[in-house]
Amino acid sequence: MDLFKLFSKEPPSKDVAKERLKLILIHDRANVSPTFLEMLKSDIIRVISDYAEIDERGLEIKLTKAGEEGMVTPALIANIPIRKMKDSAK
Amino acid sequence: MGTSIVVTSGKGGVGKTTTTANIGTALAMLGKKVVVVDADTGLRNLDLHLGLENRIVYNLVDVVEGTCKLKQALIKDKRLDNLFLLPTAQTKDKTAVTPEQMQELVENLKNEFDYVIIDCPAGIEHGFENAVAGADRAIVVTTPEVSAVRDADRIIGKLEAKGLEDHQLIINRIKFEMTKKGEMLNIDDMTDILAIKLLGIVPDDEKIVISTNRGEPAVTDPASKAGQAYKNIARRLLGEEVPFMELENEESGFFSIFKKLFRR
Numbered sequence: 001m002d003l004f005k006l007f008s009k010e011p012p013s014k015d016v017a018k019e020r021l022k023l024i025l026i027h028d029r030a031n032v033s034p035t036f037l038e039m040l041k042s043d044i045i046r047v048i049s050d051y052a053e054i055d056e057r058g059l060e061i062k063l064t065k066a067g068e069e070g071m072v073t074p075a076l077i078a079n080i081p082i083r084k085m086k087d088s089a090k
Numbered sequence: 091m092g093t094s095i096v097v098t099s100g101k102g103g104v105g106k107t108t109t110t111a112n113i114g115t116a117l118a119m120l121g122k123k124v125v126v127v128d129a130d131t132g133l134r135n136l137d138l139h140l141g142l143e144n145r146i147v148y149n150l151v152d153v154v155e156g157t158c159k160l161k162q163a164l165i166k167d168k169r170l171d172n173l174f175l176l177p178t179a180q181t182k183d184k185t186a187v188t189p190e191q192m193q194e195l196v197e198n199l200k201n202e203f204d205y206v207i208i209d210c211p212a213g214i215e216h217g218f219e220n221a222v223a224g225a226d227r228a229i230v231v232t233t234p235e236v237s238a239v240r241d242a243d244r245i246i247g248k249l250e251a252k253g254l255e256d257h258q259l260i261i262n263r264i265k266f267e268m269t270k271k272g273e274m275l276n277i278d279d280m281t282d283i284l285a286i287k288l289l290g291i292v293p294d295d296e297k298i299v300i301s302t303n304r305g306e307p308a309v310t311d312p313a314s315k316a317g318q319a320y321k322n323i324a325r326r327l328l329g330e331e332v333p334f335m336e337l338e339n340e341e342s343g344f345f346s347i348f349k350k351l352f353r354r
Contacts, residue, residue, distance in 0.1 A: 012271070013273055
């Protein structure tokens with residue numbers, strides 16, 4: 001039994017539980033509604049579009065965690081692919 | 091002036107009432123004057139855990155409504171002279187009491203007792219608001235399951251929002267064999283996730299069922315592992331430094347070092 005575990009790639013179920021919990025608690029603690037991220041996304045697109053041409057479909061915003069172990073705070077990570085800068089920005 | 095402690099969890103069935111009964115009894119065994127308060131109006135159970143269900147005449151709602159005096163509703167424990175139960179009503183619901191009334195009641199009890207231990211109902215609604223209203227400290231009970239940990243986190247957030255910063259965690263029903271195999275969240279996992287001070291660990295103990303069957307808290311049984319854990323918790327509440335229970339059946343020696351090496 002233990003021998004099988006030695007070679008299997010599957011992580012212990014408690015690690016799966018811990019990871020799932022960490023992620024769900026970030027959302028719980030931030031109290032973020034699903035529409036919130038969508039609203040934020042469209043606002044960001046609107047603001048940045050004044051300065052750069054962006055790939056809207058490639059735009060990705062997610063809630064994740066930042067900080068040291070134990071003192072985890074929610075953080076917003078945005079990945080905004082820029083096609084080209086607008087002349088007005090130069 | 092005594093201290094009031096609310097025992098809460100969010101999720102139901104994690105052992106709030108068992109914890110309340112045992113901590114209350116253990117503190118009384120240590121010589122403190124204790125009252126345990128059932129705040130789960132409509133679904134009272136603390137009386138059963140203490141074996142006092144046949145002695146109830148008046149209850150918390152009667153006191154709040156002025157039907158009787160506070161002293162009349164208090165029931166003395168069978169075993170300990172310095173332990174009392176304030177039961178709640180079974181035929182009313184949680185809206186029968188307001189948080190302000192509860193706060194006043196707990197203040198009155200604090201004048202008479204060293205410790206007022208309040209058993210909070212499950213959930214985050216009216217019953218929770220009532221139970222925490224008069225509390226100086228909070229004990230959050232959880233079990234090593236994702237749903238219980240999630241709910242505990244939510245409760246901790248609620249407590250902090252209310253300015254109840256003095257809160258500590260009890261991890262109940264931990265199965266050491268399973269944590270050792272990585273099949274159950276261990277203590278470090280849980281304190282890491284919840285970022286709250288640990289008050290105690292209670293091992294999963296089948297004898298608890300027997301204790302509840304008989305209406306005798308586990309702390310009254312010297313052979314009970316869970317009872318020992320609750321006694322340790324009571325001493326920690328009094329400010330004593332008591333080491334946490336060692337992992338049961340922990341392997342030691344040369345062979346285990348090898349095993350641990352391979353497990354990585």
